[in-house]
Amino acid sequence: MTAAVAYLRRDFLVWSSYRLAAFWQVAGALGIAGIVYFIGEAVGDRANSIPEENGSYAAFALAGVAFFDMLFRGLGTLSASVSEHQRAGTLEPMLLPPIREHELLLSFCLFPFCISMLRTSVFLIFGFVLLGFWDSANGLSILAVLVPAQLTFLGIGALSAASVLLLKQGDPIRLAYSVAMLTLGGAFFPVDAMPGWLQQLALLLPLTHALSGIREGLDGGSLVDVAPQVAVLTALAVVCLPAGLLAFRWAVRRAKQEGSLVEY
Amino acid sequence: MTQFVVETDDLVMAYPQQRGWRSLFKSLPKKVVLDRINTTINRGEIFGVAGPNGAGKTTLVKILSTLVIPFSGSARVLGLDVVEDSLAVRRRIGVVYGDERSFFWRLSGFENLLFYASLYGLSGKEARRRVSQLLELVGLQEHADLRMHHYSSGMKQRTAIARGLLSDPELLIMDEPTRTVDPLAAMELRALVKERVIDSRRTVILATNDMGEAEQLCDRVAFISHGKIQMVGNLEDLRGAFQLDEIHHVVVSGLQRSSFGFLRDLVSSIEVVALDTGQHQLELRTAPGGPAVPVVVRRIVEEGGDIWSCSRKQLSMDEIFAMAVERGRQTAAEEVLV
Incomplete structure (x- = not known):
């Protein structure tokens, strides 16, 4: 726990030392929210095939972007942290203190997770306050979907970090997953709009279930309504998280055997 | 423990x-x-x-x-x-x-x-x-x-x-x-x-x-x-491990370069270098711990020479380092692969 707090504090100090970059991270979210809104306006009535959000493309896409941003960071943060520490020469010093690999991984993602929460909040506040979306949202349902979704993405992120340790520059897991999530996850357009076989493929992605459950919650769906998504995501989390942590532990051991911890 | x-x-x-x-x-x-x-x-x-x-x-x-x-x-x-x-x-x-x-x-x-x-x-x-x-x-x-x-x-x-x-x-x-x-x-x-x-x-x-x-x-x-x-x-x-002989430097005047032969029986080896000052520097190698140096000094004085300085030279760590590396090179197998 002390290690996690130490990382949180360190990451905050580094982040806040780049004041302009920190400002742009928040302002950028506002900018994207604005773009999504204008696209929604342009699409107008043509979005009436969207079953959720009363046919509002802006509400649909804003929810998609907000939570895609959060979950994507959960996926990419770990491998990015490992890669950054390799390049900065700080990975070995990180592995010298008496902390376990899984503590290290969780510590790596704590602050980026806070930042992604902040950005997601910006998207949601923009939609809720300025555009009047989601006035019947059920926070508990959203949380029930988010927790197993984040844990699933954390597990995949740990797999991705393991691949960075072993393969250095290449991160095929993150790359493949990002492309699949962007195209099939249902963040920017409904999964129903795709051909049938792609819809089947989309069901294999945790993002599809996560966004579907979150949108249900934003529309006021109860815990019972989101139960199918929660069940799928929990099952995925139970598989992905331990697998990711074990893979990372194995990758650290392997890199130590090869003497390649600091190579990138 | x-x-x-x-x-x-x-x-x-x-x-x-x-x-x-x-x-x-x-x-x-x-x-x-x-x-x-x-x-x-x-x-x-x-x-x-x-x-x-x-x-x-x-x-x-x-x-x-x-x-x-x-x-x-x-x-x-x-x-x-x-x-x-x-x-x-x-x-x-x-x-x-x-x-x-x-x-x-x-x-x-x-x-x-x-x-x-x-x-x-x-x-x-x-x-x-x-x-x-x-x-x-x-x-x-x-x-x-x-x-x-x-x-x-x-x-x-x-x-x-x-x-x-x-x-x-x-x-x-x-x-x-x-x-x-x-x-x-x-x-x-x-x-x-x-x-x-x-x-x-x-x-x-x-x-x-x-x-x-x-x-x-x-x-x-x-x-x-x-x-x-x-x-x-x-x-x-x-x-x-490396310095098998003791090495001494002695700076002498009043004797000709060719006249140091009388020292050969007393030391393992001797090298004479003429200095610009007209003096000669002798590098003497002797068995470790032996009585050679006092005997050598006495003989030089008896032969009419003046001794200006006498010092013992020790191998520096850098010299030992170089010798160790050379030893490693000689004993190293060809690139070992497993």
Whole structure:
């Protein structure tokens, strides 16, 4: 726990030392929210095939972007942290203190997770306050979907970090997953709009279930309504998280055997 | 409790010659970089690991600090196996890197050390007190709040020493701590280590390729070359291993160069060099500990010569280093692959 707090504090100090970059991270979210809104306006009535959000493309896409941003960071943060520490020469010093690999991984993602929460909040506040979306949202349902979704993405992120340790520059897991999530996850357009076989493929992605459950919650769906998504995501989390942590532990051991911890 | 802080048993390290996804599925040839290292380090000792670049020093200290897992053999630190008990080993050792990149440059020295202190389980006031103490110890208390990208290389190394001491370790491992600093800063760092870091409770391993540093700081030195320990010992042991004869320089006037033949029966060998001053410098090699020098001096005076100076020449650490490396080269097998 002390290690996690130490990382949180360190990451905050580094982040806040780049004041302009920190400002742009928040302002950028506002900018994207604005773009999504204008696209929604342009699409107008043509979005009436969207079953959720009363046919509002802006509400649909804003929810998609907000939570895609959060979950994507959960996926990419770990491998990015490992890669950054390799390049900065700080990975070995990180592995010298008496902390376990899984503590290290969780510590790596704590602050980026806070930042992604902040950005997601910006998207949601923009939609809720300025555009009047989601006035019947059920926070508990959203949380029930988010927790197993984040844990699933954390597990995949740990797999991705393991691949960075072993393969250095290449991160095929993150790359493949990002492309699949962007195209099939249902963040920017409904999964129903795709051909049938792609819809089947989309069901294999945790993002599809996560966004579907979150949108249900934003529309006021109860815990019972989101139960199918929660069940799928929990099952995925139970598989992905331990697998990711074990893979990372194995990758650290392997890199130590090869003497390649600091190579990138 | 074992008296040895470090014990290695036939320690071998071999790095794969190729890396990447192929190595995950197939056993690729490996190059041996440490070849059957057997050594022990006593409690409270300052132990030098010396050798040229690429000799295997850093690999050895990385194995002892649990950052590299050996190919075969074993290493125990403070009675604990470095592979099986790596977490427990890390609790009890401190490591000082020569690489100044190992800090977060956007943070101050104080913030960096506070971060690492937390990773060693120190928190709150205890952590702050420890960090302040150490910054004072290394002479950086006035620069504690300065971001580290404003630090000079010497200051970064001082901070690295402070970081190594955060957990008050029983064993401190220093990997070329003066590698990136200028000679003056290196001298100051050595003085800092000698006067403030080394104490009787703590064992120190110092990897270096600076023989002066090894001579100044270490009780014993292991010379590594071509992945093997060529020899281990204190300075006298090492000199004894290479310096088979005593060498004396005697500056003489009043005798002709051709007239020194009378000394040949008294010494193993003699070389005469004419100096610009008209004097001659004799380099005499004699059996160690024998009575040759007083006899030689007496004979020169009896022959009418005047003696201006007489000194004993000892092999420097650099000369011993060069000889050890040469020995390593001669005994090294061709590139070993496993």
